[in-house]
Amino acid sequence: MTRKEIEERKFRPARQEARDAKNAVATPQTSSTAYRLAFQDTDFLLRDDLRPIRFQLELLKPQLLMDEAGIESTFVFYGSARIPEPEQVQASIDGATTPEQRRIAENLGQKARYYDEARALARIAAQYPVTDAGCRHFVVCSGGGPSIMEAANRGAADVGAQTIGMNIVLPHEQAPNAFVTPELSFQFHYFALRKMHFLLRARALAVFPGGFGTFDEMFELLTLIQTGKMKPIPVLLFGRDFWNRVVDFEALADEGVISPSDLNLLTWVETAQEAWDAVQTFYADSEAPGC
Secondary structure, eight states: OOHHHHHHOSSOOHHHHHHHHTTOOOOTTTTSGGGSOGGGOHHHHTSGGGHHHHHHHHHHHHHHHHHHTTBOOEEEEEOOSOOOOGGGHHHHHHTOOSHHHHHHHHHHHHTTHHHHHHHHHHHHHTTSOOOTTOOBOSEEEEOSOSTHHHHHHHHHHHTTOOOEEEEEOOSSOOOOOTTSOGGGEEEESOHHHHHHHHHHSEEEEEEOSOOHHHHHHHHHHHHHHHTTSSOOOOEEEEOHHHHHHHOOHHHHHHTTSSOGGGGGGEEEESSHHHHHHHHHHHTTTSOOOOO
């Protein structure tokens, strides 16, 4: 709707009505929560009965803001929130107070190179040219947290590109990493809606060593592609040694619970350039993405 159409429409805008409603004359009736406009009544919106409406809002808000930002497709990064950047490895090891803590710090330190690879891959993806119509492709998107997620957002920020962060509300205090574009920093209550937004615009996905959250998101994506619910995209797994130690993909095929061809959904890589080359190969026969 154009500005002129908005100005000429017959009904007063909701924004103006909401502003006027706050200036109501104080009476016992207007002071009651029942009198509040429904969309200004937080207690009402948080009722269990309103869960379907909250689902709609959480789906719609990021969708509209990304549309307005001209984001047509994304390059999504999954990975641990615990892997340190290389410069922090020794400090983590030195800070260990027990042999067990030191062993874990050393294990995480061995994966620190993936921080740099995530940052480098994001830097490459973020330089994908904007179309003449202003549409952006391969926009870097992460969970907005620390470690691998931070590295992804940081890589995009290195080249002055916009980058998306999708935080989830957790019981402990947290904040998006400093490299997320503020206007594209989203917070979710529902894991399901967050995961949907990870994939709605995804044109490629990089998966780094990670824990339960990484497993959850990766296997859901593989299931969507396997069952034909989602078109195939490059699924780039960094760290073959790690993944083969924690998941025996070949055994799944040998046991018959997945097809041998399902293993082709995975592309093994170790470096940012390998990953980007795999994406280019995947889309080699496709037209350049437009708006």
